[in-house]
Amino acid sequence: MIVCEGVQKFFGRFEALKGVSLEVARGEVLCIIGPSGGGKSTFLRTINALEAIDAGRIRIGEINLPANRREVLELRREVGMVFQSFNLFPHMTVRRNVALAPVRGRGLSWQEANSRAERLLARVNIFDQVDKYPSQLSGGQQQRVAIARALAMEPKVLLFDEPTSSLDPEMVQEVLQVIRELAHTGITMLIATHEMGFAREVSDHVAFMADGRLLHFAPPREFFDRPSDPRLNAFLSKVL
């Protein structure tokens, strides 16, 4: 589903990604862990072209990056993203937040999109809040709306950029539970996270990124129980 080869990204003279190569099969769940500033977010953001890559190649389904504007637009309609800081549209109701993209990007009528939105919001257990504005919701509720918004385009791939990092501790589980349920639906997911227990439980593979490099890549049991990389060992001993 996703193939990355030698992906490099510079911010000015700082090399944020130093040649990342990896493959994710259709329907797989990949968790990416590692220290902050190690390139996890930047890597996820290259996959939906929020960051243009400076070298290397990425293939997502039929689309190859780098790509022209029209292909990038098509790509983003197939790849949903959930941000650390939710980024809901504050001037729209919860329902409209979810319904907007299918209307603008897929040509659905508002009626069709609204009923799709309500169905998805029910799925993330937030149906009773459809007429509220994001500022009236808790962080956990907002993030669940953001997940419904990403799902509304019926994407083949979902990117989660530290989805629980800005949540109060008591709201982390409700969001992880929603992501956990999605993991079994066959959608391909890439999740940057600091939740080790969650990563171990839902992943098909876990990747360790630090210093802009992919240092370790393994199935979760092997990854957590027999970490062979010294930097991963050091990291895990700090967070576990």
Added chain:
Amino acid sequence: MSFDTTVIWQNLPALAAGIWLTIAIVVVSLAIGIVIGLLVCAGMLLTRGFANYMSVGYVGLFRAVPEPVIIFWLYYCAPLILNSKLSAFETGTIALAIPTGAYLAEIFRAGIQAVPRGQFEAARAVGLSPLWLVWDVVAPQALRMMIPPMLGIVTILIKNSALVSAIGVEELFYRATVLGGQTFHYFEFLTVTAVIYFVLILPLSALVQRQERRLLGNVW
């Protein structure tokens, strides 16, 4: 000292004509100013190089030159260069539109840049095209922040419209001074004129306060 209301009533049609012309000046120069402001704002935000320098230079220049200088320059100097002369009304409205455009460009720029980066990213991430991104996500949020300063600009524009009386545009202030001079009732005409300007601007001030309260309350 007495306040003679009859002289006001007798000349009401002339004053009313002045009010209408004042409103026309404000509406037309605001419309031109918005077009200038949008172009200059786009020049500042979207382009690099020449168009960007031009836009930044435009704002810097016309925020610094006093409005009367622009009015007189356009009326007396521009015809020497352009080899044609516009009417006083045309000159006045354009002269007022030029600095209004500069102020509006800055307001538009500040409003757009005040929309958080995450909003642009979320809009792009759900696959909105650039046009829908602006229409659905950026413009509604930016406009809301622009409204109070824009109403402030309109207030200043209404007051500055009195300046074009200097080149003989027969708007409200011009009529007041002329009628005052003709009837020796300056006191009545200038007092009434002051009240009329106040009444024209009053609803705008009320709107600003309401909008600012809404912004503070953060209720959509």
